Amino acid sequence: MTDLARIRNVAIIAHIDHGKSTLADRLIERCGGLQKREMTSQVLDSMELERERGITIKAQTVRLAYRGSDGSDHVVNLVDTPGHVDFSYEVSRSLAACEGSLLVVDATQGVEAQTLANAYQAVDHDHEIVPVLNKMDLASAEPDRVKQQIEDVIGIDASGALEVSAKTGQGIETVLDALIARLPPPAGDADAPLTALLVDSWYDPYLGVVILVRVVHGRLTPRTKIRMMASGAEHEVERVGVFTPKKTLVDSLGPGEIGFITAAIKDVADCEVGDTITAVRRPAAEALPGFRPSVPVVFCGLFPVDSNDYERLRESLAKLRLNDSSFHYDAESSPALGFGFRCGFLGLLHLEIVQERLEREFGLDLVATAPSVVYRVTLTDGQELSLHNPADMPDPSRIRRIDEPWIHATILVPDEHLGGVLALCEEKRGEQLDLTYAGNRAMVIYRLPLNEVVFDFYDRLKSVSRGYASFDYRLEDYLESDLVKLAIMINGEPVDALALIAHRSQAERRGRALCVRLKELIPRQLFKIAIQAAIGGKIIARETVSPLRKDVLAKCYGGDVTRKRKLLEKQKKGKKRMRQIGNVEIPQEAFLAALKMGES
Amino acid sequence: MTGEPEPSSAGAQQALALYVHWPFCLSKCPYCDFNSHVRESVDQARWRGALLRELDHFAALLPRATVNSIFFGGGTPSLMPPETAAAVIDGAAARWTLATDAEITLEANPTSTEAARLEDFRTAGVNRVSLGVQALDDDALKFLGRGHDVAEARQAVALAQRIMPRSSFDLIYARPGQTVGAWRDELSEALSFADNHLSLYQLTIEKGTPFWRQARDGAFALPDDDTGRALYDLTQEIMEAAGFAAYEVSNHGRGGDACRHNLAYWRYDDYVGIGPGAHGRIAPAGEGRQATRQHAAPESWLAAVERAGHGTAETRSLDPDEQAREMLMMGLRLAEGVSEARLKGRTGCEPDRVLDRDGLTRLVEAGYLERRDGRLRATAAGRPLLNSLLIELLV
Numbered sequence: 001m002t003d004l005a006r007i008r009n010v011a012i013i014a015h016i017d018h019g020k021s022t023l024a025d026r027l028i029e030r031c032g033g034l035q036k037r038e039m040t041s042q043v044l045d046s047m048e049l050e051r052e053r054g055i056t057i058k059a060q061t062v063r064l065a066y067r068g069s070d071g072s073d074h075v076v077n078l079v080d081t082p083g084h085v086d087f088s089y090e091v092s093r094s095l096a097a098c099e100g101s102l103l104v105v106d107a108t109q110g111v112e113a114q115t116l117a118n119a120y121q122a123v124d125h126d127h128e129i130v131p132v133l134n135k136m137d138l139a140s141a142e143p144d145r146v147k148q149q150i151e152d153v154i155g156i157d158a159s160g161a162l163e164v165s166a167k168t169g170q171g172i173e174t175v176l177d178a179l180i181a182r183l184p185p186p187a188g189d190a191d192a193p194l195t196a197l198l199v200d201s202w203y204d205p206y207l208g209v210v211i212l213v214r215v216v217h218g219r220l221t222p223r224t225k226i227r228m229m230a231s232g233a234e235h236e237v238e239r240v241g242v243f244t245p246k247k248t249l250v251d252s253l254g255p256g257e258i259g260f261i262t263a264a265i266k267d268v269a270d271c272e273v274g275d276t277i278t279a280v281r282r283p284a285a286e287a288l289p290g291f292r293p294s295v296p297v298v299f300c301g302l303f304p305v306d307s308n309d310y311e312r313l314r315e316s317l318a319k320l321r322l323n324d325s326s327f328h329y330d331a332e333s334s335p336a337l338g339f340g341f342r343c344g345f346l347g348l349l350h351l352e353i354v355q356e357r358l359e360r361e362f363g364l365d366l367v368a369t370a371p372s373v374v375y376r377v378t379l380t381d382g383q384e385l386s387l388h389n390p391a392d393m394p395d396p397s398r399i400r401r402i403d404e405p406w407i408h409a410t411i412l413v414p415d416e417h418l419g420g421v422l423a424l425c426e427e428k429r430g431e432q433l434d435l436t437y438a439g440n441r442a443m444v445i446y447r448l449p450l451n452e453v454v455f456d457f458y459d460r461l462k463s464v465s466r467g468y469a470s471f472d473y474r475l476e477d478y479l480e481s482d483l484v485k486l487a488i489m490i491n492g493e494p495v496d497a498l499a500l501i502a503h504r505s506q507a508e509r510r511g512r513a514l515c516v517r518l519k520e521l522i523p524r525q526l527f528k529i530a531i532q533a534a535i536g537g538k539i540i541a542r543e544t545v546s547p548l549r550k551d552v553l554a555k556c557y558g559g560d561v562t563r564k565r566k567l568l569e570k571q572k573k574g575k576k577r578m579r580q581i582g583n584v585e586i587p588q589e590a591f592l593a594a595l596k597m598g599e600s
Numbered sequence: 601m602t603g604e605p606e607p608s609s610a611g612a613q614q615a616l617a618l619y620v621h622w623p624f625c626l627s628k629c630p631y632c633d634f635n636s637h638v639r640e641s642v643d644q645a646r647w648r649g650a651l652l653r654e655l656d657h658f659a660a661l662l663p664r665a666t667v668n669s670i671f672f673g674g675g676t677p678s679l680m681p682p683e684t685a686a687a688v689i690d691g692a693a694a695r696w697t698l699a700t701d702a703e704i705t706l707e708a709n710p711t712s713t714e715a716a717r718l719e720d721f722r723t724a725g726v727n728r729v730s731l732g733v734q735a736l737d738d739d740a741l742k743f744l745g746r747g748h749d750v751a752e753a754r755q756a757v758a759l760a761q762r763i764m765p766r767s768s769f770d771l772i773y774a775r776p777g778q779t780v781g782a783w784r785d786e787l788s789e790a791l792s793f794a795d796n797h798l799s800l801y802q803l804t805i806e807k808g809t810p811f812w813r814q815a816r817d818g819a820f821a822l823p824d825d826d827t828g829r830a831l832y833d834l835t836q837e838i839m840e841a842a843g844f845a846a847y848e849v850s851n852h853g854r855g856g857d858a859c860r861h862n863l864a865y866w867r868y869d870d871y872v873g874i875g876p877g878a879h880g881r882i883a884p885a886g887e888g889r890q891a892t893r894q895h896a897a898p899e900s901w902l903a904a905v906e907r908a909g910h911g912t913a914e915t916r917s918l919d920p921d922e923q924a925r926e927m928l929m930m931g932l933r934l935a936e937g938v939s940e941a942r943l944k945g946r947t948g949c950e951p952d953r954v955l956d957r958d959g960l961t962r963l964v965e966a967g968y969l970e971r972r973d974g975r976l977r978a979t980a981a982g983r984p985l986l987n988s989l990l991i992e993l994l995v
Binding site for chain 1: 988
């Protein structure tokens with residue numbers, strides 16, 4: 001146990017790519033947590049994918065010993081937070097474990113949407129915020145302008161902002177000194193009943209589930225019988241330790257301390273982020289505030305390209321879920337795509353990450369259907385349904401109303417691209433709530449239907465702003481909406497994998513665009529192919545792929561019949577990889593590309 | 601056109617076609633992916649000796665055969681000394697029975713130097729020549745990398761027609777930028793001086809050729825499929841009007857003329873292939889049908905023959921299903937199609953074993969394929985789509 005007055009708990013928050021993880025590395029190195037040779041770049045991003053994409057998915061923490069320039073010894077717990085909007089709840093739990101935040105801002109870029117969203121969250125947690133201007137080694141750094149921006153846009157005092165370069169190590173000491181001087185030590189009662197925040201959890205093949213905790217009151221020691229207050233799960237603690245960043249066992253964790261425990265837990269689902277851990281023997285009367293069960297927001301179908309991979313996909317999903325209880329999956333079958341799984345995610349990035357891990361770590365070839373949000377459908381008999389698969393859409397005559405989720409979106413964009421961003425938001429049925437300027441940057445707040453955002457919003461936003469817009473959102477509420485199912489038919493047969501739910505005002509245009517795109521993607525075949533889009537039985541668009549005109553070897557002399565036969569067999573194999581809809585073969589690429597389609 | 605042979609009964613003389621590959625060219629044409637090579641010099645006596653030794657080898661495997669056709673292909677076999685052709689023809693006659701009406705074809709370039717030797721080839725026993733005219737447009741000939749011009753080619757054709765009992769020439773159409781009108785004129789001109797046979801190929805880009813790289817890099821583009829098809833349809837129309845039957849996808853004959861040797865391939869008769877890279881389909885006594893493949897590199901082939909008496913790189917037994925698929929692949933190129941009884945007789949495979957029933961039904965319903973009177977044939981609408989047909993049709 002450490003003396004409370006000597007502890008400082010700090011979260012690092014930043015917009016993506018502003019150098020958060022590199023800064024963490026420098027701080028670890030400075031405190032001697034690792035020898036230089038042990039430092040791999042961005043130690044705290046442990047997953048390969050995290051490192052590659054520069055995104056932290058799991059909250060990571062490290063306990064550092066620091067002797068200040070005044071000679072005082074302190075323990076600094078550094079918590080690196082997930083860096084993407086999909087994980088804002090996880091960020092909030094990391095913040096709840098700390099008394100202050102390092103707000104890292106790229107001195108060449110300035111404030112971006114996630115800087116803002118994260119800073120507001122830190123303010124909501126009553127954090128002492130230490131602004132850090134990173135990348136000061138670059139010639140294009142503009143510290144004064146960025147400080148002004150922090151004050152104007154976020155509304156916090158930036159006069160004490162530190163100027164550092166995580167890359168060169170410039171100013172690293174000032175960061176540590178500022179933490180000691182400005183952050184309040186944690187408060188807590190070691191003799192009160194155990195109350196600890198479950199910050200994050202992950203699966204370790206040797207230890208079982210590893211739980212990252214922040215002790216608020218009481219003490220966590222090995223052999224303590226603990227209970228998760230929300231899930232009700234009970235386990236006996238096996239190990240208690242801290243990350244230095246190496247796992248190091250300790251006798252106990254007391255108030256204000258951040259560390260890990262293991263308790264021979266097999267299933268991460270028992271360990272929900274934000275839950276309160278207490279002792280079975282003398283439980284806390286009240287759980288810590290702010291727990292929210294994780295609910296998938298975006299769904300899509302994942303199908304193996306090769307139907308023989310179905311079992312492998314199931315096993316791989318199970319393995320991934322060991323480490324990530326925030327995604328859900330259920331078996332699903334589709335006439336077009338065969339057997340697969342309907343999966344739910346925290347957001348689009350989360351979806352992409354899971355899909356990529358399945359393809360990369362497990363070597364699976366997947367087809368993903370169009371992402372869908374969760375609609376609330378009220379039937380005429382009063383029954384309510386949650387709907388996220390267009391195939392499950394009831395007949396319109398049975399539907400009384402459909403509600404769809406809306407988000408509160410914050411977009412920061414340089415002046416010259418504002419027009420494009422506004423046009424995009426309007427096209428996506430957005431309602432403008434606010435528009436302000438800070439220097440030459442505009443900040444727009446919109447209410448947007450989430451289904452428009454999961455469709456192609458990110459790509460479009462990137463292209464209309466040439467990559468300069470940053471975006472953050474939070475889910476707001478459900479509102480009634482005029483939604484219809486857009487069905488796609490190939491030679492009269494509905495293709496479930498291509499169906500989608502759209503707002504009536506968008507459905508026709510989207511249907512026409514989808515037909516045109518499919519026409520480009522489906523190769524000519526022996527027979528004519530009709531591609532149709534329909535809304536409630538009414539055909540609203542039609543395209544025709546005319547039959548193949550020429551496909552024969554001009555010159556075929558005896559010579560090498562074998563080669564020709566093999567060529568034919570190869571083509572035949574290629575055909576098997578296509579999906580058969582009636583007598584039409586649709587290449588996998590057609591599904592993928594059609595689903596990714598951007599509207600122009 | 602010669603009639604289809606009946607299934608041969610055991611012990612009878614085997615019917616055989618003989619292919620002789622001469623792998624050398626003066627230069628490589630940019631579209632060609634055949635086994636052709638440019639060499640400074642060729643030891644003609646060694647090559648002649650090696651070809652005869654391969655004849656010995658195959659004659660030992662197939663002692664009782666009647667050779668109905670010999671085809672000298674390449675490469676550029678018209679660069680071969682006529683004495684070599686004579687030696688091979690006489691050699692075949694000495695080892696097997698050479699049919700009295702055997703068709704003996706030589707592929708030749710229509711250059712004046714090669715045309716000048718046609719008389720000697722005729723004396724050697726060649727009775728049919730197939731000239732690689734390729735185009736009646738000097739710019740197109742340059743593009744195709746040919747060593748002759750139109751005037752020279754026409755003289756060569758005229759000479760061949762005087763010297764040889766039968767002759768044919770090739771044209772390549774659907775060239776980059778070629779319009780329907782230009783092809784109509786070119787083909788009509790060709791008909792004005794053609795003998796009774798023409799081979800008319802659409803230009804195809806084969807992987808690994810200079811044309812393939814150029815097309816990939818956008819140096820030129822072939823006509824799209826719709827134009828290609830329009831050119832094909834026009835070809836059928838013009839040739840039919842001129843009395844030439846399209847007996848195969850790219851081959852047209854008047855008054856029953858057809859290349860008997862090539863018909864042997866398309867009808868899946870047995871053939872022996874000698875020379876570098878030659879392929880064969882043979883059925884030695886006591887064994888099933890085999891696919892043979894000779895070493896492709898000229899020097900490796902020569903060394904192998906001199907060492908082992910043959911240059912066979914691979915001999916592979918073909919099971920009845922494989923044979924049936926090959927026979928259908930080849931036979932459906934012909935207007936006459938494939939006789940199901942003959943398919944069963946030659947391969948031992950029931951046709952339905954290799955036919956996809958649903959695919960067959962769809963193709964027949966669509967009018968691409970006919971199955972009647974004991975024959976399976978691709979219709980005029982189906983033949984230009986034969987690859988797709990076969991993928992749909994064969995199991």
